[in-house]
Amino acid sequence: MTFQEIIKLHPKPISLDLDARLRCIEECLDCAASCTACADASLSESDLGELIGVIRVCLDCADVCEATARIATRQTRPDIRLVRATIEACAAACLACAEECDRHAAHHEHCRICADVCRRCKAACDEVLAF
Amino acid sequence: MTFQEIIKLHPKPISLDLDARLRCIEECLDCAASCTACADASLSESDLGELIGVIRVCLDCADVCEATARIATRQTRPDIRLVRATIEACAAACLACAEECDRHAAHHEHCRICADVCRRCKAACDEVLAF
Amino acid sequence: MTFQEIIKLHPKPISLDLDARLRCIEECLDCAASCTACADASLSESDLGELIGVIRVCLDCADVCEATARIATRQTRPDIRLVRATIEACAAACLACAEECDRHAAHHEHCRICADVCRRCKAACDEVLAF
Amino acid sequence: MTFQEIIKLHPKPISLDLDARLRCIEECLDCAASCTACADASLSESDLGELIGVIRVCLDCADVCEATARIATRQTRPDIRLVRATIEACAAACLACAEECDRHAAHHEHCRICADVCRRCKAACDEVLAF
Numbered sequence: 185m186t187f188q189e190i191i192k193l194h195p196k197p198i199s200l201d202l203d204a205r206l207r208c209i210e211e212c213l214d215c216a217a218s219c220t221a222c223a224d225a226s227l228s229e230s231d232l233g234e235l236i237g238v239i240r241v242c243l244d245c246a247d248v249c250e251a252t253a254r255i256a257t258r259q260t261r262p263d264i265r266l267v268r269a270t271i272e273a274c275a276a277a278c279l280a281c282a283e284e285c286d287r288h289a290a291h292h293e294h295c296r297i298c299a300d301v302c303r304r305c306k307a308a309c310d311e312v313l314a315f
Numbered sequence: 316m317t318f319q320e321i322i323k324l325h326p327k328p329i330s331l332d333l334d335a336r337l338r339c340i341e342e343c344l345d346c347a348a349s350c351t352a353c354a355d356a357s358l359s360e361s362d363l364g365e366l367i368g369v370i371r372v373c374l375d376c377a378d379v380c381e382a383t384a385r386i387a388t389r390q391t392r393p394d395i396r397l398v399r400a401t402i403e404a405c406a407a408a409c410l411a412c413a414e415e416c417d418r419h420a421a422h423h424e425h426c427r428i429c430a431d432v433c434r435r436c437k438a439a440c441d442e443v444l445a446f
Numbered sequence: 447m448t449f450q451e452i453i454k455l456h457p458k459p460i461s462l463d464l465d466a467r468l469r470c471i472e473e474c475l476d477c478a479a480s481c482t483a484c485a486d487a488s489l490s491e492s493d494l495g496e497l498i499g500v501i502r503v504c505l506d507c508a509d510v511c512e513a514t515a516r517i518a519t520r521q522t523r524p525d526i527r528l529v530r531a532t533i534e535a536c537a538a539a540c541l542a543c544a545e546e547c548d549r550h551a552a553h554h555e556h557c558r559i560c561a562d563v564c565r566r567c568k569a570a571c572d573e574v575l576a577f
Numbered sequence: 578m579t580f581q582e583i584i585k586l587h588p589k590p591i592s593l594d595l596d597a598r599l600r601c602i603e604e605c606l607d608c609a610a611s612c613t614a615c616a617d618a619s620l621s622e623s624d625l626g627e628l629i630g631v632i633r634v635c636l637d638c639a640d641v642c643e644a645t646a647r648i649a650t651r652q653t654r655p656d657i658r659l660v661r662a663t664i665e666a667c668a669a670a671c672l673a674c675a676e677e678c679d680r681h682a683a684h685h686e687h688c689r690i691c692a693d694v695c696r697r698c699k700a701a702c703d704e705v706l707a708f
Contacts, residue, residue, distance in 0.1 A: 185341075186432050187348035193425040194356045210316075213344050217318035217388060224389040225325045227498055236489055237654045243505075244648050244659055250381060251644040255637050257348060258355040261630045263677070266637055269669035276662035284656070294324040301317050358629055367620055368523045374636075375517050375528055382509040389506065392499045394546070397506055400538035407531035415525070447603075448694050449610035455687040456618045472578075475606050479580035479650060486651040487587045512643060519610060520617040556586040563579050 185210065187257070194259045201315040208308040209256050212274065215305035216249035219281060222298035229292065237284050238295060245281035248274050249305065256312070271309045278306035316341065318388070325390045332446040336387055339439040343384035343405065346436035350377040350412060353429035360423065368415050369426060376412035379405050380436065387443070402440045409437035447472065449519070456521045463577040470570040471518050474536065477567035478511035481543060484560035491554065499546050500557060507543035510536050511567065518574070533571045540568035578603065580650070587652045594708040601701040602649050605667065608698035609642035612674060615691035622685065630677050631688060638674035641667050642698065649705070664702045671699035 188206050191197075198205070223242035226235040252274040255267055282302035289296035319337050322328075329336070354373035357366040383405040386398055413433035420427035450468050453459075460467070485504035488497040514536040517529055544564035551558035581599050584590075591598070616635035619628040645667040648660055675695035682689035 185345040185348065186428060187345055187352050190349050190352040190356065190425045190428050193423075193428070194352070194359060195361070196359045209348065213348060214316040214318055217316065217340065217344060217384065218321050220385050220388045221318050221321040221325070224391050224502075225321065227501060228325060228327045228391045230326070232494060232498070236494070239489060240486075240651060240654045241656055241659065244651065244656070244663075246385075247644040247647050248659070248663060251640040253348065254351050254377075254640050257351045258633060258637065260355050260359045261633045263634055263637070263673035266634070266641075266666075266670045266673040269666040270637075270641055273659075273662040273666040277659045280656035280659040292324075294321045297317060297321055297324070355633075358632060363625060363629070367625070370620060371520060371523045371617075372525055372528065375520065375525070375532075378513040378516050379528070379532055382513040385509050386506050389502060392502045394503055394506070394542035397503070397510070397535075397539045397542040400535040401506075401510055404528075404531040404535040408528045411525035411528040447607040447610065448690060449607055449614050452611050452614040452618065452687045452690050455685075455690070456614070456621060457623070458621045471610065475610060476578040476580055479578065479602065479606060479646065480583050482647050482650045483580050483583040483587070486653050487583065490587060490589045490653045492588070508647075515610065516613050516639075519613045522617050522621045554586075556583045559579060559583055559586070 191257060196259065198259045198262070201312060204311045204315065205256055208271070208312045209253050211305040211308040212249040212253035212256065215278060215301050216246045216253065218298050218301040219246040219249065222285065222294050225294045235288065238288055241281045241284045242298065245277040245302065248277040268313065271312055275306045275309040275313070278302040278309065282306065322388060327390065329390045329393070332443060335442045335446065339402070339443045340384050340387050342436040342439040343380040343387065346409060346432050347377045347380035347384065349429050349432040350380065353416065353425050356425045366419065369419055372412045372415045373429065376408040376433065379408040399444065402443055406437045406440040406444070409433040409440065413437065453519060458521065460521045460524070463574060466573045466577065467518055470533070470574045471515050473567040473570040474511040474515035474518065477540060477563050478508045478515065480560050480563040481508040481511065484547065484556050487556045497550065500550055503543045503546045504560065507539040507564065510539040530575065533574055537568045537571040537575070540564040540571065544568065584650060589652065591652045591655070594705060597704045597708065598649055601664070601705045602646050604698040604701040605642040605646035605649065608671060608694050609639045609646065611691050611694040612639040612642065615678065615687050618687045628681065631681055634674045634677045635691065638670040638695065641670040661706065664705055668699045668702040668706070671695040671702065675699065
């Protein structure tokens with residue numbers, strides 16, 4: 185997406201882990217949108233009563249991923265503790281969401297795909313945290 | 316991005332304008348991230364004092380685009396007035412942001428690109444509103 | 447809340463409608479949190495199947511109210527069209543949410559209270575728009 | 578604020594630490610709005626160049642506090658790891674923001690008050706984490 189070009193034009197870039205960060209941001213955006221869509225699809229399923237846990241964790245995961253995408257995007261004067269704690273929370277949210285969606289993957293394709301996106305996002309967070 | 320697959324798996328889809336909606340959601344996500352990145356790049360520029368208006372309108376535009384992306388993603392029991400008013404606000408935000416970023420496009424490439432993304436997002440919003 | 451003191455310390459305040467704006471911001475924050483709580487309470491009710499519309503509109507209303515609270519808080523170089531369109535979307539969201547929650551007010555006290563908060567927030571938005 | 582009444586009406590409440598949670602949610606909302614207002618006031622100050630770090634950390638802190646307020650509000654089927662990691666990130670964000678705002682407290686009253694709100698929010702997060 186185009187936002188990555190803008191990030192690369194920052195006058196004082198954080199160069200060390202740029203590729204990992206760009207991947208992390210894109211996965212966070214995709215994961216937030218995927219969780220919003222999975223919660224919404226679940227709300228319209230006939231077995232809605234089985235999907236309460238999915239809806240809850242997808243709402244939470246979307247909230248954390250959006251905040252993380254914003255914070256990981258900013259390169260001006262970062263506070264490392266804040267940035268790391270946020271990405272750690274995002275990894276925890278993605279893991280929780282992947283585990284809950286996995287439990288419904290056999291019955292609901294949207295849960296199966298959402299679990300995959302969450303795992304990709306967790307891996308991208310972990311990669312940034314490894315620096 | 317993967318979220319579009321999940322949107323297509325909604326058990327009771329809004330089929331009428333699906334392609335336009337998917338484009339609108341993706342543009343909103345890209346525009347929100349682009350505005351966050353442009354505000355952040357502006358905050359580190361040496362002529363920061365000239366870019367106060369850019370920072371303000373980019374922050375606003377990012378906030379509206381994120382809310383719009385979420386609302387346009389949901390297909391369960393939509394309230395049409397709410398959805399339309401939100402997308403109209405998004406189109407207004409993108410127009411305002413494009414105009415302000417345009418004023419700095421000659422000096423800052425991130426403003427030039429951000430203005431383009433805002434215009435694309437406005438066009439995608441207008442397309443959904445045309446249905 | 448304390449944020450109102452900070453708003454009053456802005457070096458270039460928007461003085462015209464300050465009281466109306468402060469009320470609007472506080473109502474938006476309360477409405478966003480109330481809608482988040484009402485959607486969540488609804489998700490745990492035994493008649494969850496009846497509350498799908500409540501959950502959907504509460505999620506939307508929370509998203510619009512949060513974006514509106516942020517934008518109405520900022521006083522630096524506002525774009526009036528953007529600000530007005532956002533507050534108009536917020537009023538529309540609050541009206542839609544109040545109407546849907548009203549339909550369940552007799553059975554669920556959280557829906558009755560949420561409808562009240564939404565109406566208060568709509569009135570506060572309308573007051574700002576009247577300037 | 579009214580949202581607290583709705584939280585108390587949840588059909589399956591998390592009773593253990595309700596008072597601490599309600600305080601944490603209210604502080605998160607106040608802190609998010611205070612940081613948004615402090616970043617905005619800073620953007621209009623004549624010594625803007627000195628306040629770049631304040632603006633950056635206030636934007637981050639507002640994003641984390643809003644996500645935390647939403648997640649702490651929800652009582653349906655929580656994932657404890659996700660909730661704790663988010664509140665930990667919020668405490669880290671509030672600490673970072675308080676420290677940066679403190680550095681400007683002598684010159685800018687909005688920074689002094691914002692630092693206080695951040696410290697109150699951090700304490701409220703820590704209280705929830707102590708359970």
